[in-house]
Amino acid sequence: MIAYTLRRFLALAPMMLLMTFLVFLGLELTPGDAVSFIAGPEAMANMDGSQLAALRESLGLDDPFLARYFRWLGGVLRGDFGYSLTSGVPIARIVAERLPATLELSAAALLVSTLLGSALGLASALNRGKALDQALTVAGMIGVSVPEFFFGLVSILVFSIELKWLPVGGRTRPEYLGLWDRLPHLVLPALVLGVSMTAGVMRYARASMLDALGKDFMRTARSKGLPEARVDLVHGFRAALAPIAVLIGFRLPMLIGGSVVIEQIFQWPGVGSEFLAAVRGQNYPLVMTIALLSVLAVLAASFLVDLATAALDPRVKLS
Amino acid sequence: MKKIASAALLAVFCLVLGAAPLAAQAGKTSPMADPRVRQAIAYAIDMKAIVDNLMSGKAIVANSMTPNGAWKVAGLNGYGYDPAKAKQLLKDARWDPNYVLDVVYYYGDQMTVDLMTAVQAYLADVGVKMTFRKLEGDLGSQLWVPPADPVNGPSAVKWDMAYAAVAALSMNEYYDRFIPGGASNSHTPADAKLTELIKATHAIDLGAQKKAFFELQKYENAVLPEIPLYYQQVFVVQSKRLDRAGAPYGNEQFNYDWNIVKWDLPKDASGKKVLKTNGGPVSFFEAPFLNPGLFMSTKVLFDHLVVADASLTPYKGQLASSYKVSPDGKTISFTLRDGIAWHDGSPITPEDVKWTYEFSAKVPTLNAVFGSMLKALEGYQDYKEGRASEIRGIAIKGRTVTFTYATPDSNALLCFSQFPPLPKKHFAGVDPLQFQQAAFWQKPVGSGPFMLKEVSMGNYATFVPFKQYFGGTAKIDEIQMYPSGESDPNFSKNAAAGQLDYGYTKSVEDVLALEKLANLKVTPVDIRYTRLFFVNKFPKP
Numbered sequence: 114m115i116a117y118t119l120r121r122f123l124a125l126a127p128m129m130l131l132m133t134f135l136v137f138l139g140l141e142l143t144p145g146d147a148v149s150f151i152a153g154p155e156a157m158a159n160m161d162g163s164q165l166a167a168l169r170e171s172l173g174l175d176d177p178f179l180a181r182y183f184r185w186l187g188g189v190l191r192g193d194f195g196y197s198l199t200s201g202v203p204i205a206r207i208v209a210e211r212l213p214a215t216l217e218l219s220a221a222a223l224l225v226s227t228l229l230g231s232a233l234g235l236a237s238a239l240n241r242g243k244a245l246d247q248a249l250t251v252a253g254m255i256g257v258s259v260p261e262f263f264f265g266l267v268s269i270l271v272f273s274i275e276l277k278w279l280p281v282g283g284r285t286r287p288e289y290l291g292l293w294d295r296l297p298h299l300v301l302p303a304l305v306l307g308v309s310m311t312a313g314v315m316r317y318a319r320a321s322m323l324d325a326l327g328k329d330f331m332r333t334a335r336s337k338g339l340p341e342a343r344v345d346l347v348h349g350f351r352a353a354l355a356p357i358a359v360l361i362g363f364r365l366p367m368l369i370g371g372s373v374v375i376e377q378i379f380q381w382p383g384v385g386s387e388f389l390a391a392v393r394g395q396n397y398p399l400v401m402t403i404a405l406l407s408v409l410a411v412l413a414a415s416f417l418v419d420l421a422t423a424a425l426d427p428r429v430k431l432s
Numbered sequence: 433m434k435k436i437a438s439a440a441l442l443a444v445f446c447l448v449l450g451a452a453p454l455a456a457q458a459g460k461t462s463p464m465a466d467p468r469v470r471q472a473i474a475y476a477i478d479m480k481a482i483v484d485n486l487m488s489g490k491a492i493v494a495n496s497m498t499p500n501g502a503w504k505v506a507g508l509n510g511y512g513y514d515p516a517k518a519k520q521l522l523k524d525a526r527w528d529p530n531y532v533l534d535v536v537y538y539y540g541d542q543m544t545v546d547l548m549t550a551v552q553a554y555l556a557d558v559g560v561k562m563t564f565r566k567l568e569g570d571l572g573s574q575l576w577v578p579p580a581d582p583v584n585g586p587s588a589v590k591w592d593m594a595y596a597a598v599a600a601l602s603m604n605e606y607y608d609r610f611i612p613g614g615a616s617n618s619h620t621p622a623d624a625k626l627t628e629l630i631k632a633t634h635a636i637d638l639g640a641q642k643k644a645f646f647e648l649q650k651y652e653n654a655v656l657p658e659i660p661l662y663y664q665q666v667f668v669v670q671s672k673r674l675d676r677a678g679a680p681y682g683n684e685q686f687n688y689d690w691n692i693v694k695w696d697l698p699k700d701a702s703g704k705k706v707l708k709t710n711g712g713p714v715s716f717f718e719a720p721f722l723n724p725g726l727f728m729s730t731k732v733l734f735d736h737l738v739v740a741d742a743s744l745t746p747y748k749g750q751l752a753s754s755y756k757v758s759p760d761g762k763t764i765s766f767t768l769r770d771g772i773a774w775h776d777g778s779p780i781t782p783e784d785v786k787w788t789y790e791f792s793a794k795v796p797t798l799n800a801v802f803g804s805m806l807k808a809l810e811g812y813q814d815y816k817e818g819r820a821s822e823i824r825g826i827a828i829k830g831r832t833v834t835f836t837y838a839t840p841d842s843n844a845l846l847c848f849s850q851f852p853p854l855p856k857k858h859f860a861g862v863d864p865l866q867f868q869q870a871a872f873w874q875k876p877v878g879s880g881p882f883m884l885k886e887v888s889m890g891n892y893a894t895f896v897p898f899k900q901y902f903g904g905t906a907k908i909d910e911i912q913m914y915p916s917g918e919s920d921p922n923f924s925k926n927a928a929a930g931q932l933d934y935g936y937t938k939s940v941e942d943v944l945a946l947e948k949l950a951n952l953k954v955t956p957v958d959i960r961y962t963r964l965f966f967v968n969k970f971p972k973p
Contacts, residue, residue, distance in 0.1 A: 144569025151868065152572070156722055156797045160572070161615060164796040171865035200716040201869025207715070210889065274928045281929035282922065287886060287894045287912055288702070380915065380922050382714075382890030390714065 121416050129408055130186075136404040137182045140397050146174050147198040150394040172198050185401055195398035197391075204402045207387065214284050215383035218302055218375070219368045225307025226314050227361055233311070234318020234357075235350060241323060249315065256312025265305045265378040272301060282380035302379040306372055310364065317360050321353040328352065355425040362418035366410035369403075462585075463531055464592055465621070465969040470656040472521035473593075473965075474511035476558040481513070482550055483662055486543060490667075490940045490956075494660035496649050497598065497606040497962050502743075505646035508653040518558040533562040535965070537595040538571050541919060543940065544595065575618065582612040583622045585970030593965040594619075597664070600960040601686060601724075601744070601801045601850065602843040603645060604633055608804075610657055619968045620657050636761035636840050659965040665956045667943045671933040672951055673697050674707065682742030683959040684936040687725040687850050689739045689747075692732065693881050693906045697933060704909040710923055710935045712893045712913035716873045722797050724850040728913055728935075732895055733775075733878030734852035737766045737785070738845060744960075746849040751780060751879060755848075761840030766848070767832045773900045774855045775883035782828040787856040789835075790815065790823050794864035801843050802851050808841040852879065881906050890915060918942065927952060 148168050152160065160168075169175045176184070188195055194204035237249040273281040279301045280286075289295050325331065326349055334348045335341075373385040384403055391399040423429045463469060479493045492500065495510045533555070537544050548564040555562045567574050575596075577588040600606050607630045608614065612622035620626075629651055632644035652658075666684050670676070677694035697705050711728040720730040739750040749755055752766035772780045792798065793806045793816060806812060811824025825836040837844065855877055862870040875884060881903060882895035893913045897906040916922035918937045924945035926932050932952070937943060938961065947954050 146570065149570040149572065152797045153722075156799075160796050165572075168796050168865055171863060196869070197715065199868070200873070201866060201871065202715065202874065269925060274925075277929075281925055281931060283891055283914065285888065285891055287892055287910075380890075382888075386890070387715075 118416075121419075125409075125412050128412065129405070132408045133186070133401060133405055134182065136401060137178075137185070137397070140392075140395065140400060141178050143395065145395060147172060147395045147397070148174065150396075151199060181397075185398065189402075189405065194402045197399050198396045199394050204398050207399060208384070208402060208406070211382060211384045211387050212369070214381060215376075215385060216368055217284075217299065218306065218381055218383060219372070221299055221303035222306035222310060222372075222375075223361065223364060223368070225303060226310035226364075227357075229307065230311040230314025231318045231357060234315040235322055235345075235353075237315065237319040238322035238326065238353075239345060246319075249319075253312045253316050253319075256309065257316070259309075260374075261305060261309040261372070262374045262378055264309055265302070265375060268301055268305050269378070282378070284382055302375050302381055305379075306375045314357065314360060318353065318357050321356045322349060325349045325353040351425070355422055358421040358425060359418050362414050362421060365414040365417065366407055369406045369410040462587070462592075462969050462971045463525075463528065464967050465971075466525045467655045468521040468525040469527060470659055470967055471511065472518040472525070472527070472558065473555065473560070474656060474659050475514045475521065476518035476560070477551055477554045477661075478513035479661055482547065486546055486550065487662070487940050488944060490943055491665065491963075492663040492958075494662050494962055494964070496652060496660055497658065497964065498603065498645065498649055499663045499958060499960055499962060501958060503603055503642060503645055505649045508649060515554075515558050522558060522560065527560065529559050529561070531561065533560060533592045534590065535562055535564040535593045535595065536567050536574070536591040537564065538567045538575075539595075540566070548595070576616040578613060578615065578617050579970055582617070585621065586973040587618070587968055587970035589618045589968060590972070592968050593659070594968070595661075595963070596966055597961060597963050599685060600962075601799065602846055603641075603960075604843060605801055606960075606962070607633060607648060607652075608800075619966045619970065621969055623655075623657070625651060626655075626657060634842050636842055641842060656967075657969075658967055661963045661965065663958070664938045664961040664963060666936050666938050666959045666961070667946070668955045668957060669927065669932065669935045669937065669946050670953055670955075671697075671930075672953055674933045680742040681955050681957045683744055683957065685723075685726050685959065685961075686744055687731060687736060687740065688742050688744060690731075692908075693901070693903050696907045705907065706910045706912055707908045707933045708912045708914070708931050709933060710914055710916045710926065712891075712915040713887060714890050714915050716868065716889070717876050717887075717893075719868045719873055720850075720852055721792055721795055721802060721867070722799050724799065724802075724852070728911075729876075729884075729893065729895075730852075731880075732882040732911060733876055733880045733884065734854075735879045735881075736850065736852045737848040740846065740849040744846065744849075746845045750849075751853065755845075757845065761842070761844075762837045763834060764837075764844055764848070765832050765834040769902055770831070771900075772879065772902050774879055775877045775898055776855070777900070778855065778857070780853065780855075780879055782831055782833045784856045785833045785853045786822075786826045786828055787859075788853045789826060791854075791859065791864060792851070793823065795867045796865060797868070799851070802847050805841045805844050805847040808837045808839050808844070810836045810838045812838075882911055885910070924949075 146169070148165065152168070166175065173181065173184070185195065194208075196203045197207060233249055237246045240246045269281055272279045280298050284298055285295045330352070331344060331349055334344045369384065373389050375381065376383045376386040377389065388400065388403045390396075391403065483489060483491045483493055493510070495508045496504060498504045535548065535551070537548065552562045552564065575589060575594055579585045579588045598606055609616045610620045611617060611627055611630055612620070629644065629648040633641060633648055635641045635644055668681050668684055675696045677691060677696060679691045679694070682688040682690065695707070697707060700706050709728050713729065717729050718727045720734060725731055735750050737750060737752045738746045738755055739748055740746045749766070749769075751768060751772055753769040755764065755766045757764050766785070768780065768782060768785070774780055789806065792802070793812065798806075809823050809825035811820055814820040815823045825838070827834045827836070835844065858872045858877055859870060862872070875887060881898055881901045883898040885894045885896045887893040895911040895913070896909070899905055914926060914931060916926055919939040919942060923935065923937065923942055927935070927946055928949055930951065937946075943954060946952055
């Protein structure tokens with residue numbers, strides 16, 4: 114186990130280097146740079162070449178591509194993520210301010226989708242071919258097909274604007290003091306994101322449970338005289354959990370990257386909306402840091418999935 | 433035989449005549465250099481139909497760069513839709529039907545694409561082929577690079593027509609960009625008459641200035657150095673519970689005397705008068721040297737030396753108790769009010785004023801009008817090039833700051849009504865090249881009627897009345913600013929949810945959505961905002 118963990122972590126380094134290089138290269142190939150965003154076309158029209166050059170130099174944009182990449186990488190290795198080219202705020206501070214919002218929203222959505230998806234998938238499998246199963250299958254198809262932005266807008270229209278039950282957006286308000294005050298802001302985006310993700314979990318859970326229901330050990334459990342509910346939930350559902358855990362594990366990076374669409378629609382000040390703004394503004398230190406964290410999250414999630422699979426399925430050995 | 437020879441000679445003659453314009457289009461001159469072509473394009477496009485349908489009537493058809501109003505001469509040709517006339521003009525100009533106009537734009541909205549599609553169809557109807565493309569990346573280098581030779585070219589940009597907007601602070605901003613060799617003149621070769629007319633508009637005397645603009649507009653209307661399309665209005669949106677205390681509706685994109693201190697609204701459940709608005713900061717507060725009044729935060733945070741009326745004409749002191757302009761326009765003196773203070777309680781001093789305008793001279797991202805005003809100051813060049821530690825043309829005597837100009841600038845007073853003094857002590861060690869990135873813009877300290885109370889970037893910012901404000905304490909207890917802007921669906925969404933007491937937009941989509949809300953009043957205001965085609969008249973390399 115220790116040797117496996119060590120090997121996985123050693124493999125992380127080259128993968129991360131490659132990913133960060135590719136992201137940096139992608140930004141480099143995008144037309145324009147941060148100066149064209151900061152100044153805008155009208156201001157640039159009134160700036161002479163030397164002013165533009167001085168501005169680029171002050172932001173460190175005049176160096177060659179590789180020099181800039183390795184300067185950024187060197188900084189990261191020393192724990193210095195640089196500062197935002199547009200606001201001058203240290204990247205570490207921006208991430209520290211934005212990440213809690215994304216974690217809050219994504220964790221709530223993951224919780225909703227996991228609980229709801231697993232429960233509905235289980236119910237669907239246990240009622241295979243019946244009306245409930247068919248209804249849930251149709252609902253699942255709709256859930257997979259309807260884009261989350263549409264679902265978000267309809268929810269705002271109904272619950273915020275028409276019924277006025279929940280706030281229209283934002284994470285907090287000036288007069289709010291704690292999490293309890295802020296909770297109404299979280300409900301709608303978390304439910305929209307969670308329900309959008311539920312359909313996938315539900316379909317996966319159904320298929321996995323149906324697979325488990327046909328296994329020999331289920332027949333053995335029944336032959337031992339165990340109640341049907343215990344057979345289904347303890348024996349069947351536990352075996353069905355491994356593939357579900359894989360799916361949920363691969364959604365964990367969302368905790369870091371956030372949902373750009375939902376954060377935009379609900380004016381949620383998280384990492385996703387900041388990332389979008391950074392990409393538009395060619396704010397490479399911020400883009401790179403968020404990309405780095407996302408890559409780390411993906412690799413960590415993959416590792417966690419391996420561990421979870423081994424824990425849930427005795428046939429899987431980590432080696 | 434003689435007949436054959438004559439016919440042959442005639443054929444050669446016709447060939448030469450016919451080929452000449454084509455040869456010209458191939459390299460020596462631009463096909464767009466012929467005014468008849470530009471006139472034909474203006475006649476070919478039915479702007480009224482476009483405004484009525486595409487913009488739902490929320491714009492005004494343009495016949496000049498200058499918007500309608502006191503600064504525009506009467507009787508200009510409107511170039512109403514007349515495809516037959518367009519065809520005739522193109523025929524007279526020997527337009528090559530195989531030439532494909534390259535039209536560029538940089539807006540990302542659907543309406544721009546729809547407009548380009550409509551224009552393409554109108555031009556096709558009169559035999560002009562056109563393609564259009566959105567520019568990405570470094571726009572300045574694709575749009576506004578002047579050619580090395582401002583008389584003959586060749587062009588340093590690739591396009592034939594660029595769809596753009598001019599949001600002018602001063603009237604001169606519309607036309608100065610046509611002066612040969614200017615930093616943004618990538619499109620118009622030297623035209624002695626045009627240059628002379630533009631220069632005349634810089635007269636210090638208001639009457640002479642207006643007369644010069646009238647003459648310029650007549651020439652502009654005749655030769656069409658650009659093709660004006662439509663004027664955008666700004667739409668002021670306010671909740672029906674807000675009382676503006678009779679304040680006029682002006683150009684909300686700049687600063688004018690809107691008397692926000694007197695604005696009032698009913699108390700909410702908590703017993704406070706809270707005004708909710710948009711434009712809250714996402715990651716920083718905008719510095720006011722490029723767009724001095726575009727953002728609500730700069731409007732309420734900063735006062736200016738003088739204040740302008742709703743038509744942007746400076747008319748009385750603000751931070752200055754009095755001001756004096758010399759008859760030749762070369763000297764302007766401001767005497768600061770006694771007892772005025774920054775929001776941190778420290779006094780506003782003449783040194784703050786002098787420092788602000790000296791510092792701003794080294795900030796690269798400056799508003800064009802502001803930059804020109806600074807350049808006209810005595811000793812500007814020595815200071816800019818490091819030969820002097822301060823600008824000779826800014827002097828302090830007691831509480832009076834005097835600005836002396838090497839050449840009078842007709843927009844100087846206007847600039848002092850828009851670009852505010854800043855507190856010097858908060859900018860110690862700040863690199864002018866990274867002005868916007870200074871820590872100050874995370875929590876700015878201003879001089880206006882409201883001071884920043886709290887900010888949560890991307891969430892909200894709150895402002896409370898500044899008790900030491902010389903103009904009295906505002907009636908509103910708190911301004912809450914939430915981050916949404918023009919053409920942002922969150923703007924109308926917040927308004928529908930009752931989260932908007934005041935805001936403004938130029939977006940037609942926003943206006944159409946907001947007009948449907950019963951709790952809001954939408955007021956259109958004419959502003960200096962012209963949409964047009966810049967026409968590249970230089971030959972392509």
